[in-house]
Amino acid sequence: MEKATRQHTKAHNRNLVFTTIIGHDKISRAEIARITSLTPATVSDIVADLIKGGLVEQVGIGPSIGGKNPILLGLREDARWLIGLDLAVNEFRGAVVNLRGKISETVTIQVKNHEGNEALSLVYEMLDQLIAKAHQPLVGIGVGAPGLINASEGMVINAVNLNWKNLPLTQLLTDRYHLPVCIMNDCQAAAIGERTYAKDHISEENLILINLRHGIGSGIVINGSLFQGDGGSAGEIGHVVVMPENGELCRCGNRGCLETVASVQALLRHARALAGQYPHSALNEAHGEITLEQIEVAFAQEDDLARRLVLDTAYYTGMAIASLVGTFNIQKIVLSGDMTHFGVPWLQKINETMKHMALETPLTNTTVEIGQLGNDGIILGAAAVLANNYSLLFNPKDI
Numbered sequence: 001m002e003k004a005t006r007q008h009t010k011a012h013n014r015n016l017v018f019t020t021i022i023g024h025d026k027i028s029r030a031e032i033a034r035i036t037s038l039t040p041a042t043v044s045d046i047v048a049d050l051i052k053g054g055l056v057e058q059v060g061i062g063p064s065i066g067g068k069n070p071i072l073l074g075l076r077e078d079a080r081w082l083i084g085l086d087l088a089v090n091e092f093r094g095a096v097v098n099l100r101g102k103i104s105e106t107v108t109i110q111v112k113n114h115e116g117n118e119a120l121s122l123v124y125e126m127l128d129q130l131i132a133k134a135h136q137p138l139v140g141i142g143v144g145a146p147g148l149i150n151a152s153e154g155m156v157i158n159a160v161n162l163n164w165k166n167l168p169l170t171q172l173l174t175d176r177y178h179l180p181v182c183i184m185n186d187c188q189a190a191a192i193g194e195r196t197y198a199k200d201h202i203s204e205e206n207l208i209l210i211n212l213r214h215g216i217g218s219g220i221v222i223n224g225s226l227f228q229g230d231g232g233s234a235g236e237i238g239h240v241v242v243m244p245e246n247g248e249l250c251r252c253g254n255r256g257c258l259e260t261v262a263s264v265q266a267l268l269r270h271a272r273a274l275a276g277q278y279p280h281s282a283l284n285e286a287h288g289e290i291t292l293e294q295i296e297v298a299f300a301q302e303d304d305l306a307r308r309l310v311l312d313t314a315y316y317t318g319m320a321i322a323s324l325v326g327t328f329n330i331q332k333i334v335l336s337g338d339m340t341h342f343g344v345p346w347l348q349k350i351n352e353t354m355k356h357m358a359l360e361t362p363l364t365n366t367t368v369e370i371g372q373l374g375n376d377g378i379i380l381g382a383a384a385v386l387a388n389n390y391s392l393l394f395n396p397k398d399i
Helices: 006-022 029-036 040-052 117-133 169-177 186-197 264-277 292-300 304-328 338-357 374-387
Strands: 056-061 071-075 081-087 091-098 103-110 138-145 148-150 155-159 164-167 181-185 207-212 216-222 225-227 332-336 367-370
Touching (some): 081 117, 138 186, 138 374, 148 181, 169 181, 186 216, 186 225, 338 367
Parallel strands (some): 138 181
Antiparallel strands (some): 056 071, 081 091
16 A cells, blocks of 8 residues: 555545535535534635636625634536436437536437447447537546446446447547546446435445346445446346246346346336237237337226236345345345336335345345436436546546
């Protein structure tokens, strides 16, 4: 371990002050000094640099607690801009985001059957449009991608549905756009987004976010930081076997994985296979292939087949959560993705199953809730990874 240099200490103190300002709508220099245990002189010098750099501004006058009224400081949320991408299976979505996670510009491109280099070309097309629309200065590009990702090397190890294997996505985007680029698994990005921008989450708390879309995965946050595991693939719960007997073949090669019974693709596949056996179901009357939207409508109308299928997915999701609770004893579980559209009845079934299958002690104070960021969670999380890298904020690029 290297001894901290004077430069390291200065950067640490600057980041500490900046983090404190970000954590408050308005705050005085004296309050920053109290929270950080830095001297008032040190805080004043750092604040002066932050104001000069355009990241912080004076936003008002606070009440006096004896002596002069304090000047209040706040983050200039539009001082820097970031681009976040969500490379979902059916469509790519991207947005220009400010430092408070507010979206300014968006671009959506349908993926359809594109894969390999064709899918990569769609990423370029989307980024070209976003950069043309972006405010300045731009900090960088954050990417949430499906599949196995080596974030430290910027490599997509395997994204099955996009047919990407060992794709050096970070290097490709850096070479093309000359901006800092960070890529990570989409579920891990969603977890960072929830931790950073959703209300009522404490920055240093633990949480597990489970993203239930075409596939299933999770992001694990411990002490406020993303836990990626030794190989970077922690959270791949979609390929944990939950139906060892007579399970369906999964795209990973195993049988009975969680994705085969609890994902959107599993729900659609089972609905299409069983609709003919339910002559009075609205799903049997659907023309053409059954869609997720049709299942949502039928479920809301208490259609027997829709309820059976949706609550079955909730059962297996609850089973998987029970295992996570027993393994990590993390008390905040957040659910995101298309499956959350089924709302309270689906969530109740998950909770019932979890409580039936998990040990009582780890369950104490455990909550399962639907995430607050909706479809924007991955975009915001991918951008937040860059926003939390303060060295990038102090050295943005105009392009």
